[in-house]
Amino acid sequence: MAAELVRGQNHPLTQTRLEIRVSAGAPVVAGATLSDDEGRVLGRDWVAHPGAPALPGLEVPRQAAADHRLAVDLDAVPEAAHRVSVLLALPTGPGDPDRFGAVVAPFVAVTGLDGSEVASYTITDLDAESAVVALELYRRQGAWKVRAVGQGYAGGLGALLSDQGLPDARALAGEIGEAVARGLARTVAPPPPRTAASGSSAMADATGAASHASSPGTHPPAGPPRSTQPPSPAEPQSSPDPRPAHEPQPARPSGQTGPVNYTHPGRQAPAPPAPAPTAPPGEPGQPAVPVAGDATGWSMDERLYNQVWGMFEDLARCVAAYRSAVDFADSRMEQELDKALSDPRSRIGGQGDAAREAARAKHGHLVDRAREVLDRDLAQLAAESAVVEPALPPAYAGWDNPVWHAYRSPMEIPMALRLGDLQLPESRSVGLRIPMLVRLPLERGMWIDSGRSGADALTESDELRRRALRSAVELAARLLAVYPAGEFAVHVIDPAGSAAGALAPLVRAGVLVAPPAAGVSGVSEALARLTQRVDLVQMAVRGGAADALPPDLDTAEQLLIVNDFPHGFDDRAVTRLRYLADEGPAVGVHLLMVADREDAAEYGPVLDPLWRALLRLTPVPDDHLADPWVGHAWTYEPPNVPPGSRVLEQVLEEVARARREQDI
């Protein structure tokens, strides 16, 4: 699980090839320094900055931007370097903010190459500082760790670099400023969110810059820093300043500096959240009576989410305690029985029997006590679950929860989505299930395994396929329902048309983007459409040119249901699918595969990364999920619509109605 660091806290790094993501509300310069075991930067060739973006093992962006990715390969960092400091600085051009206090608190995250977050840190409490050491990665006992630093400098980059012992710090800071100014002329700001009211001139700028961004290889190299040369007037300093578009908060009067309003523009209630309901103190000696929403958070949504995760962790840990006690009791009894057996005295009379009896009694006693504690904890969690489940909003609730019957299309995206239920063998006796909540927007695609690898080998394979399809349709309906109208789009690939029956609810309600794609040509068209979307959005995000997206581009998150894979797929389509699985999630394009891995066996290990990238779910209960704390194997159960219920159709009708209303 990703660690959210606070200032001064550190975290071990298990990978050496990492990315560092930076996001700030305004363009910032990102750089990195290497320093020796004394913390000194030995020379300017130990500083990676926009004017000299690559060092061994380090690459930083060439320009100031609100979002950055820095590449780090700790294995390639010179032996002599003991620390890699990641720095952020405000650009020094006219009109730029001059203090971090005037911009949104920057957020930095260390991620693996697959995008999985290792640790993150929000640099709060900055005020007059204009440069800050955000993180440092440092060697420790042959391994690397990351520490949240957050050391700011009111004197800017110059002060920061000279504090790290760089001899000509001020001169280098000047050069960096110059390189940034050259780079800024090329960047285009992201548009204000969703209200595409920007003028046509901005659009024209953006298109110009986008053609630039579409060919990253042709960027003019920033070149080696020229130490004393003043900024050349011939540099495109005078090109239209794109940054006015950088003011995403409509609430903020333009031109006003000073503390930033952190209120989300879409959120109308700045009042502090109502206090969380807390459990009244229980009678002495009795556990407190559980209350729904008894957790931290700014909204009931968040409190319930945290409470469910709290229950998940508590169940994992109390079962760990029980299993550990039973394991210990078992191994102790074994040892004692062995001892009794090998003791020659035990052969005389009943001594051996007595010893064995004593060992068994000790075992039984300990297991009984452990069971007693477990039963107490399970009862408490079951009581909590009994009050939490009925209080859950639709996104967190099972299909059998009455909240779905009162479903209305929501105004906001919920924090998380229930993908199913989790159970351990120990919790089954009290019927305790933990909702499996995943954060939205989705971070990875999903794969509903229609193969017979699951535990339930008795189910017919046709039946498994049918159930897998039904799970997929119910999951897609759930996603459509919890997003505000029009913010989630579902595509379907069904090459042989074999899923027509299962897909009927989606088709009838008219909530699909297009009819299910059939045949080889349908497959390749559907894939091409989504691939192009991923390319476009990715290009725009990388080039910082989100303005350049075609105005008719659908901004909704996209889900592609793929049935019958690899039927109807040629090699090219398989490549495209893998591309979507890798690159899609970051730009809001997700896969929902309904497949049996065996069917695609002829592709061999080529497809392994595809399966690994997807979260595997099963249409029947199967114990393949692990918790992040102890690693128990949890039994996953899909959230099936109760037999005979029409809740799915009703919900889809409401989704369709809300969409029609929105289109008017």
Add this chain to the structure above:
Amino acid sequence: MTANFSKGPGVNLSKGQAISLQKQDGGTLTAVRMGLGWQAAPRRGLFGSRTREIDLDASAVLFADKQPVDVVFFRHLVSDDGSVRHTGDNLVGGAGQGGDDEAILVDLQRVPVHIDQIVFTVNSFTGQTFQEVQNAFCRLVDETNGQELARYTLDGGGQYTAQIMAKVHRAGAGWQMTALGSPANGRTFQDLMPAILPGL
């Protein structure tokens, strides 16, 4: 840490001394915190104001009948059963203000039934010996009201890099704390096992 801890009724332990962990009102303790603090000794002579960072790490080893079952240290901050929690690694130590630099919280009610001893250790990760450490202490605090129950101050340092500080162990229906104070050598708790076992 800025909390006010009354020096109040806490017992100053000496090596080998044990106290029973009970509330003043005779009730049973539910949660305790083992806090560790230290300060780098200043150097003498020229540049005497320069202190070197000393990274001491606190660990807790959970034993069931002298078998180590689980360990809580900077790489594994919470015992699997959730009863023992490390608040996080401190790499440099405090200014010796009396606050805890690293703390390990023990929820005595949640300690699994088979765990009968929890041993607390301190290692010098950066390799300095305890000669370079001053004002090192470990203390047991009642987590529910912040009251110090017992404090054990390390004697003047010696040529060793680790200390087995204390153990909290079951005694009857309640718990006891015993100051151990045995020196050892090692960088992490694994190196200390031979030194821990005789104290169990």
